[in-house]
Amino acid sequence: MFTKFYECCILGAGPAGLGAALKLVTHGITDILIIDRNKVAGGLARTEVRDGARFDLGPHRFFTRSGEVNKLWHDNLGAEFKSISRLTRVFYKNNYFEYPIRPFEVLAKLDFLESLGAITSFFFFPGGGKKTACHIRGLYNTEVWT
Secondary structure (H helix, E strand, O other): OOOOOOOEEEEOOOHHHHHHHHHHHHOOOOOEEEEOOOOOOOHHHOEEEEOOEEEEOOOOOOOOOOHHHHHHHHHHHHHHOOOOOOOOEEEEOOEEEEOOOOHHHHHHHOOHHHHHHHHHHHHHOOOOOHHHHHHHHHHHHHHHHO
């Protein structure tokens, strides 16, 4: 039996796993093993081809406010990186909410107590608020990822 040791092992060949590998390589670590359960890299952002037809399994667009992450995508995808304008919304309690969540939209569309709790959490929890994340984003992510 052959045993091989690697300096680093990454689980998942999606954008995060590939990004981690790229970062390691730029810092001189090249003895890397990337393990993914799929035959094709890309995670949920990959395109599968079956009988000549292409199927997108998940998001092919990314949203980030991080300049470092945006630079990483632009530097590595070059001309293949396409900026698009797109509206993303979450359907919650018979209302559509723009995503990323906007505090004043939450205030306007939810009942008083729920919107007060959600808006208050925006100011105390970075990234959109714990209460809002649990209610709106939590339901959205459950819908998308399960």
